[in-house]
Amino acid sequence: MTAPEQARLTPVLTRRWASPRSWDIDTYRQLDGYQALPAALSVVPGRVVELVKASGLRGRGGAGFPTGLKWSFLPADSPKPSYLVVNADEGEPGTCKDIPFMMADPHALIEGCIITSYAIRAPFCAIYIRGEALHAIRRVQHAVDQAKAAGFLGRNILGSGYDLEIVVHGGAGAYICGEETALLDSLEGRRGQPRLKPPFPAVAGLYASPTVVNNVETIASVPAIVLGGSDWYRSMGTEKSPGPKIYSLSGHVTRPGQYEAPMGTTLRQLLESAGGMRDGIPLKFFTPGGSSTPIFTTEHLDVPLSFDDVAAAGSMLGTTALMCFNETVSVPWAVWKWLEFYKHESCGKCTPCREGTGWLVQILRRVVTGAGTLEDLDTLTDAASNIAGRSFCALGDAAATPILSSFKYFRSEFEDLVTGRRPPVVPERSMAEAH
Known part of the structure; x- marks a missing residue:
């Protein structure tokens, strides 16, 4: 049996999604829920960190950084408390996994938060959920309340002497708050804008204290690793990207x-x-x-x-x-729509992103309406290349990427639009009506 076939037959992350009332604590406990927690609490926190390191779990939020290694970066001798922050902002166009996860199986996230918080010795955890996802905020909050009532949260969890508080925080609907330091500023009540690094969150994160920021899917993977072990987890996936x-x-x-x-x-x-x-x-x-x-x-x-x-x-x-x-989709049209998004979501903190995204959108508008020139295409390449790697955070890189990668494979489509070999994707009249 191949690995993909095995995964379809034995789901790990989505195993409870189709169960009746999958979000309820009773359903969760019937399907191995909260069994990993006592196992984790029975060993010293460092053992849990080493287990996750050995599993090879890598961050599921985009960067793919080794999770256990990230946890181990927290200074052991800090006089300040450590914190866990779960990034559930999920604003990337096309990304739609974390909100369904929180709706279908919020207790997997909660149990993962408790185990992770214990591993990094954190007395406080914040789950930052995108503000528009009100249904997910309510469901996760309900799961927190159920876990607390059952004795899995609060003071002296399961008689271990470990205390933990989890707060569910609704964001304000800003794409930039998916960037971990902008998220931390937002949690602290400030405008969501990225911070200068270093210092990194592991040293000075939430309230200038050592902080781990992980994605929903990353944290929700932890209970399965504790129950199954690192070798079992590594039996799925590839050598460098297991699970x-x-x-x-x-x-x-x-x-x-x-x-x-x-x-x-x-x-x-x-x-x-x-x-x-x-x-x-x-x-x-x-x-x-x-x-x-x-x-x-x-x-x-x-x-x-x-x-x-x-x-x-x-x-x-x-x-x-x-x-x-x-094959019916125009690549210049898709790139233009993506750039409209990045222009709208730029926080304005740095010049390359604030000004560059605006110029890219203006030029692309000319291209898709048939009013562009070949010189415009050179300008697009030049501007995107100057934004990439020069903005304060990765949003500038994100805006430059669609331009540079589409030119790599589909530059002829842009050229056909500006030379008239292809009709405008969006007639100027329709554009004017839209604005």
């Missing part, structure tokens, strides 16, 4: 949604599970990890979707937000 992963398929696929499979599964395999491309129209291009990751084409259908394999192919795994576009 299962939730892949979000959206766009022109027959059955869009969340698909759990081992790390290293290919888009071709995922499309087979999703019923293929909708209406039989072939795939043209896709994002392996959301709009901020360089696009792939049909030549990348068999690239293993793991952190290292995707990087070797010229992109980033990101949040495994696989937006699939068929």
